[in-house]
Amino acid sequence: MKILLPVDGSELSLEAVRYAIRLTSEGLQASFVIANVQEPTTLYEMVVAHDPDVLQQVSGAAGVHLLAGAEELLNQADLEHESEVAAGDPAHTLVDIIERFGCDAVIMGARGMGPLSAALVGSVSLGVLRASPVPVTIVKPRPAPEAEEDESAESSV
Template sequence: MEGHQYTVVVGVDGSPASRAALRWAAWHAELVGGSLVTVMAWDAPLIYNWEVPDSEDLSRRTAANLDEVITEVLGAEPAVPVSKNVASGHPARALLDLAEESEADLIVVGNRGHGGFTEALLGSVGQNVVHHARCPVVVVREPGER
């Protein structure tokens, strides 16, 4: 594709596996002269009679968390262009939507994130993305994990 920038979309939730995925995605993007599109999602379930959190505050805190993780993993000046995205809703849907919007060439996820069963080989977000993505998906395991 003429004028197309190779794009890697990566899901970040701050877990060790997502940090490994971010590191791998940046390495791969640098190898192919591409860019990195990061996404961190937040979801506030609606529960009857409970106060709904301030969505602007949740979005701001999620963006700050994403910035912090990117800086910790890739440094203050990453070797590749990095766009930062915060989404409200289910993380798998956020990843799939962003991959479509950015015409991603690859999606990278950690094998499991925060929550769920720690014994699971692949988290629900990863499974959902693997089954529904329209581009290749790489699932990265946390270093040293068996």
């Protein structure tokens, strides 16, 4: 099984990678594609930089940097993986990566920072969930420690 792990450098995206690693430690046989999608270049960036090649190099370097944490986790777990840095609309580009690499599933974090329609799930996560031809597992943020304490105090009352 080949699983896509989209990463954006956030702790939540790395938590999704850790979740995937836990699945393999419980017996799942899988290889992984870790991917980062850079937003398209803006008109302002093109006017300021004057050189599209420079912009592409900077964007690619940023993507590689954001993959480093996930690569380190997968290397420590001795798990086979490929890496991809792409540019474009994140949700659509991730669906393209799913198809291009022949992925069987996606495990990703949900940032929950999109518009109101995506209040519980991030807008990129929601876009991938809607358009993906394969199953998508969304790893939600862990509750804050004080929220856990409040829940345990309420349940003991």
